Amino acid sequence: MTSRDNERVVLARDLVGTPEPDDFRYELCERPVVGPGQMLVEAEWLSLDPYVRALLSGRHFLRQPRAGDVLPARSVARVVDSRHAVFSIGDRVVLETGLQRRTVSNGDDAWLLHPGHSPASTALGILGMPGMTAYFGMLDVAQLKAGDTVLVSAASGPVGSMVGQIARIKGARAIGIAGGPHKCTWTVREARFDACIDYKNESVDQRLRELAPRGVDIYFDNTGGEILNTVVMGRHLAMHGRVILCGLITQYNLKDAPNGPNLGPLMACRGKILPMVVYDYENRREEFLRAAIPWFESGQLAYREDVAEGLDNAAAQFCKLMRGENFGKTLVRLL
Numbered sequence: 001m002t003s004r005d006n007e008r009v010v011l012a013r014d015l016v017g018t019p020e021p022d023d024f025r026y027e028l029c030e031r032p033v034v035g036p037g038q039m040l041v042e043a044e045w046l047s048l049d050p051y052v053r054a055l056l057s058g059r060h061f062l063r064q065p066r067a068g069d070v071l072p073a074r075s076v077a078r079v080v081d082s083r084h085a086v087f088s089i090g091d092r093v094v095l096e097t098g099l100q101r102r103t104v105s106n107g108d109d110a111w112l113l114h115p116g117h118s119p120a121s122t123a124l125g126i127l128g129m130p131g132m133t134a135y136f137g138m139l140d141v142a143q144l145k146a147g148d149t150v151l152v153s154a155a156s157g158p159v160g161s162m163v164g165q166i167a168r169i170k171g172a173r174a175i176g177i178a179g180g181p182h183k184c185t186w187t188v189r190e191a192r193f194d195a196c197i198d199y200k201n202e203s204v205d206q207r208l209r210e211l212a213p214r215g216v217d218i219y220f221d222n223t224g225g226e227i228l229n230t231v232v233m234g235r236h237l238a239m240h241g242r243v244i245l246c247g248l249i250t251q252y253n254l255k256d257a258p259n260g261p262n263l264g265p266l267m268a269c270r271g272k273i274l275p276m277v278v279y280d281y282e283n284r285r286e287e288f289l290r291a292a293i294p295w296f297e298s299g300q301l302a303y304r305e306d307v308a309e310g311l312d313n314a315a316a317q318f319c320k321l322m323r324g325e326n327f328g329k330t331l332v333r334l335l
């Protein structure tokens with residue numbers, strides 16, 4: 001006897017280029033059964049993240065999903081059945097469920113939703129993994145100082161918007177780079193960046209000469225590609241400037257990685273390129289929340305969400321993210 005009251009999104013075929021909705025399949029499937037030491041959770045919010053595209057090409061250290069596999073996703077979920085020692089029915093947890101409604105978990109990668117995660121979806125965005133990436137990327141890796149000029153690409157997204165807002169909170173200057181006037185206006189008006197360059201309609205090189213004539217102290221790179229090239233090759237790094245390599249979204253849809261830029265100008269400015277990997281900071285999540293939740297509750301952090309309703313719309317929403325058309329943290333709501 002089986003019941004088909006679960007739903008999920010699986011990879012339909014190996015991906016080539018920019019994802020299309022047909023690359024994924026929405027399915028009804030059996031409700032999983034809880035075993036000893038396990039819990040059954042029902043997702044309320046599912047996170048769609050750019051790294052999943054790199055994962056689907058086998059360009060990530062996590063296992064490459066194959067046709068028929070559920071797409072990876074972190075979620076905010078409620079425990080609806082439990083034979084687990086720690087997690088009880090009614091608990092709200094954050095964990096990796098994949099893009100599906102109901103999941104059985106042994107709880108190894110789960111943690112209780114913090115009361116400061118209000119609304120709960122922030123646990124997947126500005127107060128979640130993307131926010132942590134910005135926080136440790138800026139304070140630990142980039143060694144942000146008051147008075148620094150900080151430049152960040154994909155500035156209206158959850159990582160980029162948090163980078164600029166942390167810069168402002170810590171007494172630095174924040175310049176964003178984002179695609180289109182709507183994203184740039186939000187970045188300046190709501191996230192209170194000092195300026196934002198619309199790379200689709202303006203010359204990044206020329207605008208940086210106007211906005212940061214003495215160079216930027218930190219370039220937080222979420223894109224790679226032409227923007228990274230312009231910042232380094234255009235000699236926009238200040239003396240001892242730091243480039244934080246955080247994301248390469250310009251490459252995720254490409255079959256082969258393009259030839260890298262010649263980074264000779266780094267020598268002239270004694271600049272540093274430093275990698276940021278958020279997984280290295282998982283054991284410091286509490287430290288992040290102790291700092292970020294008071295900022296959030298006191299109204300110092302603006303954020304945007306780009307929400308699709310229902311799992312049957314999740315694949316189209318992921319494709320929108322990978323075309324760069326999302327505006328804010330990309331989510332699927334199952335409530």
Ligand SMILES: NC(=O)c1ccc[n+]([C@@H]2O[C@H](COP(=O)([O-])OP(=O)(O)OC[C@H]3O[C@@H](n4cnc5c(N)ncnc54)[C@H](OP(=O)(O)O)[C@@H]3O)[C@@H](O)[C@H]2O)c1
Nearest residue numbers: 154157158159178179222246247248249250276277278324
């Ligand atoms: N290192 C880590 O541990 C870590 C952790 C989390 C995220 N990341 C990386 O951080 C970056 C931002 O992540 P997020 O979650 O905050 O995503 P996001 O900003 O919500 O979404 C991606 C944004 O990137 C921009 N974009 C997409 N395609 C582009 C292209 N071809 N060229 C230039 N820009 C493009 C688009 O904004 P515009 O319209 O403004 O261009 C799009 O809205 C991603 O590269 C992600 O992989 C790294």
